[in-house]
Amino acid sequence: xxxxxxxxxxxxxxxxxxxxxxxxxxxxxxxxxxxxxxxxxxxxxxxxxxxxxxxxxxxxxxxxxxxxxxxxxxxxxxxxxxxxxxxxxxxxxxxxxxxxxxxxxxxxxxxxxx
Amino acid sequence: xxxxxxxxxxxxxxxxxxxxxxxxxxxxxxxxxxxxxxxxxxxxxxxxxxxxxxxxxxxxxxxxxxxxxxxxxxxxxxxxxxxxxxxxxxxxxxxxxxxxxxxxxxxxxxxxx
Numbered sequence: 399x400x401x402x403x404x405x406x407x408x409x410x411x412x413x414x415x416x417x418x419x420x421x422x423x424x425x426x427x428x429x430x431x432x433x434x435x436x437x438x439x440x441x442x443x444x445x446x447x448x449x450x451x452x453x454x455x456x457x458x459x460x461x462x463x464x465x466x467x468x469x470x471x472x473x474x475x476x477x478x479x480x481x482x483x484x485x486x487x488x489x490x491x492x493x494x495x496x497x498x499x500x501x502x503x504x505x506x507x508x509x510x511x512x
Numbered sequence: 513x514x515x516x517x518x519x520x521x522x523x524x525x526x527x528x529x530x531x532x533x534x535x536x537x538x539x540x541x542x543x544x545x546x547x548x549x550x551x552x553x554x555x556x557x558x559x560x561x562x563x564x565x566x567x568x569x570x571x572x573x574x575x576x577x578x579x580x581x582x583x584x585x586x587x588x589x590x591x592x593x594x595x596x597x598x599x600x601x602x603x604x605x606x607x608x609x610x611x612x613x614x615x616x617x618x619x620x621x622x623x624x625x
Contacts, residue, residue: 402555404555438618439617439618440602440615440616440617440618441556441602441615442615443612443613446612454612489555489556491556498544498561498563498564498606500546500558500561501558501613502558503548503555503556503557504555505553505554505555506553506554506555508553
């Protein structure tokens with residue numbers, strides 16, 4: 399068990415640019431989640447996959463955001479035309495399927511918009 | 513609907529003294545409850561979980577929590593604080609087949625030498 403890994407750890411970009419983050423979940427976990435966390439707040443749910451199917455998206459996920467998990471393994475989160483308000487820590491988590499199974503988190507990608 | 517309330521945004525204790533971080537939840541169903549810890553610029557690490565087995569749950573690093581249905585509480589405790597415990601702690605509630613979770617707003621624990 400190598401844990402959930404996220405890449406990159408930090409991303410600095412200019413407003414208006416597109417960015418893409420990657421998440422590699424724990425290999426036997428079929429559920430994968432994306433969260434956004436701003437300073438001083440708890441993580442806010444963005445979206446969730448079961449295998450390759452995206453089953454739920456939060457209202458926070460505007461049309462500039464898109465997430466994929468094409469083969470049910472790693473996932474990508476893309477933000478197009480970034481805005482200042484997108485600056486945050488983006489966390490990925492994975493879990494086994496069942497409501498009593500905890501989510502295991504990666505160390506996150508910190509996005510800074512200049 | 514489910515919600516979770518962490519009653520203290522900041523808690524300060526002296527090293528070697530007990531820790532109490534409070535959490536109350538609201539859920540229409542039998543919940544699963546978790547405590548996570550987050551150190552600066554890191555992801556969240558699971559401390560412990562309650563999933564309708566024993567009401568007193570022991571976790572890592574000497575932490576434990578007690579599920580009290582009558583009080584809808586799941587407070588986190590540790591008998592003796594260590595400097596390395598200084599971090600932010602999140603109480604989390606989940607229910608339902610697809611495991612949607614709700615995070616509390618977090619409690620920052622400061623440990624004074």
